[in-house]
Every structure is written in C-alpha cells, then in structure tokens.
Amino acid sequence: MNQSFVRNMAADPADLALCEAIIVMTHKLSQKLIAEEIETKEQLDLLKSIGCNFGRGYWFSKPIPGEEFEK
Numbered sequence: 001m002n003q004s005f006v007r008n009m010a011a012d013p014a015d016l017a018l019c020e021a022i023i024v025m026t027h028k029l030s031q032k033l034i035a036e037e038i039e040t041k042e043q044l045d046l047l048k049s050i051g052c053n054f055g056r057g058y059w060f061s062k063p064i065p066g067e068e069f070e071k
Helices: 013-028 041-049 066-070
Strands: none
Touching: 013 041
16 A cells, blocks of 8 residues: 555545555455555554554664665
8 A cells, every 4th residue: 555545544534444445455355455654653553453464664664775684
C-alpha cells in the first residue's frame, strides 16, 4: 500500500476506511499486504488494528547500504 494512502489515515477517517478496504480486499484474494513509508507509531498501530500484514518505512529504519544490511 502506497504512502499516499498511509500518510493521512490518522487524521482522516476516509483515508483510514480506504486503507482498511484495501487490506480486506487483499485478504479476500488470499494475498498479503505491505504498507510503505510508515513513519510514526500511530500509523503502525492503526495498520496493525485493521489487519495489515507487513510494513516498511522510517519507523523501522532509515535506508542503509546493502552491505550494512547484510551484516
């Protein structure tokens, strides 16, 4: 799920509803979903509460070189 969906979901109930609908649709298709650009704990908690499977973004780590990641 793209950052444009995740960015304002804490402040806008419509964005939260859209994120939840995307997650439900993805699960109905027996797929898993990765939310991109999670930047705050609030975003992470909301995504968890509506069933998001995975996430990535600055909340977890800033970008690092591949060599450093492999260590």
